Amino acid sequence: MQELTITRHNALIDPLLSIWSWQIPVYLFLGGLVAGIMIISGYFVLQGQYKKNVFSCFYLPHIALVLLSGGMGALFLDLEHKLYFWRLFTTFQVTAPMSWGSWLLMIVYPALWVNTLIRIPERYQGKVPIFDRWSAALNARPVLIKNIGIANMLLGTLLGMYTGVLLSSFGARPLWNSAMLWMLFLVSGLSAAAAFVHLITTDEYERELLAKADNAFLTLELFVFGGFITGLLTNSRVHKDAVHLLLDGPFAPYFWVLVIGMGVLLPLAIQLLAVNHKIKHTALAPLLVLAGGLALRFVIVFAGQFSRWS
Amino acid sequence: MARFGMAIDTVRCVGCMDCVVACKTENSVPEGFNRDWITTEVTGTFPTTHLEIRSERCNHCDDPPCVSCCPTGASHVHDLGAVVLVDADKCIGCKGCVASCPYGARFIHPDGYADKCTFCIHRVEQGLLPACVAVCPTHCMHFGDLDDPNSDVSTLLASRRHHVLLPDAGTKPRIYYLT
Ligand code: SF4
Ligand code: SF4
Numbered sequence: 001m002q003e004l005t006i007t008r009h010n011a012l013i014d015p016l017l018s019i020w021s022w023q024i025p026v027y028l029f030l031g032g033l034v035a036g037i038m039i040i041s042g043y044f045v046l047q048g049q050y051k052k053n054v055f056s057c058f059y060l061p062h063i064a065l066v067l068l069s070g071g072m073g074a075l076f077l078d079l080e081h082k083l084y085f086w087r088l089f090t091t092f093q094v095t096a097p098m099s100w101g102s103w104l105l106m107i108v109y110p111a112l113w114v115n116t117l118i119r120i121p122e123r124y125q126g127k128v129p130i131f132d133r134w135s136a137a138l139n140a141r142p143v144l145i146k147n148i149g150i151a152n153m154l155l156g157t158l159l160g161m162y163t164g165v166l167l168s169s170f171g172a173r174p175l176w177n178s179a180m181l182w183m184l185f186l187v188s189g190l191s192a193a194a195a196f197v198h199l200i201t202t203d204e205y206e207r208e209l210l211a212k213a214d215n216a217f218l219t220l221e222l223f224v225f226g227g228f229i230t231g232l233l234t235n236s237r238v239h240k241d242a243v244h245l246l247l248d249g250p251f252a253p254y255f256w257v258l259v260i261g262m263g264v265l266l267p268l269a270i271q272l273l274a275v276n277h278k279i280k281h282t283a284l285a286p287l288l289v290l291a292g293g294l295a296l297r298f299v300i301v302f303a304g305q306f307s308r309w310s
Numbered sequence: 311m312a313r314f315g316m317a318i319d320t321v322r323c324v325g326c327m328d329c330v331v332a333c334k335t336e337n338s339v340p341e342g343f344n345r346d347w348i349t350t351e352v353t354g355t356f357p358t359t360h361l362e363i364r365s366e367r368c369n370h371c372d373d374p375p376c377v378s379c380c381p382t383g384a385s386h387v388h389d390l391g392a393v394v395l396v397d398a399d400k401c402i403g404c405k406g407c408v409a410s411c412p413y414g415a416r417f418i419h420p421d422g423y424a425d426k427c428t429f430c431i432h433r434v435e436q437g438l439l440p441a442c443v444a445v446c447p448t449h450c451m452h453f454g455d456l457d458d459p460n461s462d463v464s465t466l467l468a469s470r471r472h473h474v475l476l477p478d479a480g481t482k483p484r485i486y487y488l489t
Contacts, residue, residue: 001355007327008347008366010417017414019405080403081422087382087400098381098406171375172412172479236478309412309479 017173017305023078025297029192030071031163032185032293036193037064038108038156040210041115045149050119055201061115061152068108097169101162104155111155114138114148160186167304174235174242175300175307180228184296187224191217192293195267195286207281211271214289218268225260242307251303259299263292312455313372314391314429315484316443317463317472318365322450325350325363329442329451333367336430336441340420345427346442362489365442365451367427368415369475369483370394376407376416376424385424391455393431398423412479429453456484 012019041060044050050057079085089106093099117135125132138145164182171177194214201207232243246255267285274281325348333339333346346367354360374394377385384400385407387393396407401423408416408424419425430440438444443451454461459468463486466472470488477483 001353001359003352005350006347007330007349008344008414010343010414013408013414013417017409019408019418078404080405080418081398081401082403084382084400084402087384087402091381091383093381093383095378096381096406098379098404102381169379170406170410172410238478305409309476 017308018302020078020301020305022298023074025294025301026074027071027078028163028166028185028301029294029297030067030074032160032189032297033192033196033290034064034068034071034108034112034189035156035158035160035163035186036189036191037061037067037196038112038115038152038159039190040193040197040213042149042152042154042156045115045118045152046146050145055203056197056206057119058121060197061112062121065109065112065116068105068112072105097162097166101166104158104162108155108159111148111151115152118145118148157186160189163189167300170304172309173304173307174238174309175232175245175304177239178228178231180224180231181300184221184224184228187217187221188293188296191221192290195289195293198281199283199286199290208275211275211281211285214286215268215271215275218264218271218289221264225264238307238309242304245303245306246299249303250306251299254295254299255303258295259292262288263295264289267292311389311457312391313457313484314370314393314434314453315456315463315486317452317466317470317486317488319448319450319452319466319470319488320362320364321488322448323363323365324448326447328445328447329365332441332445333427336433337428339425343417343419343425345425362487364487365446366413366415366475367442367485368394368411369413369481369485370427370429372482372484373480375410375412375481379406379410381406388431390431390435391429393429393434394426395428395431396424396426398425412476412481413483 008014037060041056044056088102092103117131117138120131120135161182164185167176168178168181191214194210194217198207198210198214229243232239245251267288270285273279327348330344330346337345339345346365349364349366351362352359370393377387377394382400382402384397386395388395403418403422416424416426433440439453443453452462452466454463456463458464466488467486472486472488474483474486
């Protein structure tokens with residue numbers, strides 16, 4: 001028998017840690033989605049698709065800027081000492097992933113913005129003449145455009161990894177303390193981005209391509225889930241206890257039904273039928289992938305806070 | 311450089327909570343929050359049960375994850391006694407340090423910054439003991455420099471059996487419990 005009685009009852013700490021609410025899962029989801037969008041749009045730029053009338057190269061960087069700002073807004077809402085947020089940018093703390101992330105975002109913004117200049121959508125052309133001039137200057141330098149594509153892919157990968165590294169660096173929370181978490185969030189971000197483009201594109205080629213890519217990402221995600229779970233199950237007792245929160249504990253219904261069932265398996269099945277021309281492409285599969293990606297962040301952030309050393 | 315720590319005698323502690331009240335008064339800890347607290351742990355099977363009463367607080371760890379995860383440097387190791395402190399003017403209230411502490415020693419002050427035990431550094435700088443140590447009626451709490459072999463805490467640790475909390479979490483805590 002072990003019976004603990006503690007006189008402490010600090011808000012948001014006791015009886016179980018609950019410091020992070022909806023803002024952090026939303027921030028991590030949007031960060032992962034933007035990361036995936038940067039990789040996809042960078043890839044299209046690299047492929048020279050920007051020369052054609054293809055949707056992704058036209059609007060994806062613009063949409064990513066809006067989504068990223070939404071994510072940053074959610075993060076800002078979570079801060080308890082909001083007026084001091086500028087302190088993030090007066091220092092660089094080499095051991096703090098959050099510090100790396102803040103500075104990474106400061107590079108991501110200009111990279112996305114330069115990406116928007118490669119092809120200014122027709123209806124915005126002539127509105128800000130200097131942007132048109134910069135766009136023309138960029139288009140006169142194809143090698144530079146390729147490098148912008150590469151930079152977007154690279155920064156997108158780092159951003160996607162960061163969303164996982166941020167959590168896995170907290171050794172005190174055994175569920176997050178997995179070397180697979182960055183991979184899980186990166187693949188999930190790619191899958192969500194592929195689903196997003198699939199959902200909004202008007203181009204048949206892109207829809208087909210992204211649906212196939214998403215099937216690959218979803219399959220890969222299942223393997224990464226396997227690695228994440230076995231890694232924790234074969235670790236110390238606290239890590240085992242932590243992963244049981246998802247497998248058969250209080251978070252199991254959300255994890256199995258929302259994340260795995262409706263977020264991965266069902267859309268994968270639908271999209272496999274669609275790419276094999278058994279059924280038509282519909283919005284259902286990509287919507288499920290996006291909802292599953294969001295549910296994943298919620299489940300991991302909430303269950304992770306519940307996991308602890310004791 | 312000194313390395314402050316505590317040795318707390320669980321055999322003497324009766325869980326009277328004077329340390330808790332002293333801390334709240336000395337540091338104006340806001341209502342609903344505690345920088346230190348009492349844990350009562352009963353282990354074993356009747357009739358061979360064992361009772362341990364502990365006065366707990368931030369362990370001022372030698373390898374503090376709350377400091378290494380802080381993105382602004384607000385959480386830092388102070389020059390005096392390697393005490394782990396928070397600079398409220400640098401803290402953005404991201405709560406990373408709260409999540410990183412395996413002991414649940416931190417909380418967010420109603421004014422928005424991370425807060426926790428300071429070993430009463432303002433008193434220690436004046437040559438006084440932390441309020442909790444000074445007020446304890448059973449004299450079960452001892453404070454001093456762990457790097458000084460002649461200090462009260464060092465001699466007690468050399469002569470008494472002791473343990474720390476959650477050693478496997480790897481933070482190298484500096485609050486020792488004498489048993
Ligand atoms: S007990 Fe927690 S808050 Fe205190 S130094 Fe250790 S990790 Fe940091
Ligand atoms: S809450 Fe404050 S002290 Fe804690 S990690 Fe964030 S900025 Fe640092």
